[in-house]
Amino acid sequence: MKTTVRSFQREFPRMRKLAAAGKTVVIEAEGLTFEFRARRKGTGVLGCMAGRTKIINLRDGPVIPLEEWGELAK
Numbered sequence: 001m002k003t004t005v006r007s008f009q010r011e012f013p014r015m016r017k018l019a020a021a022g023k024t025v026v027i028e029a030e031g032l033t034f035e036f037r038a039r040r041k042g043t044g045v046l047g048c049m050a051g052r053t054k055i056i057n058l059r060d061g062p063v064i065p066l067e068e069w070g071e072l073a074k
Contacts, residue, residue: 005029
């Protein structure tokens, strides 16, 4: 949906509902274009994988021994 800044400010509750419903509101002002949309709550980088894998028999400490890290271990 396209709108102006004035209209966006005046009808903000309606614009917020549109954004929450998944619509993108395009605001045009002084030769610039802005987009207003709802940001979905994320669960993190691997949040979509939560509960899908089981990690068993994982040893303590780094996978690569510190002796092999060289300068990076300091």
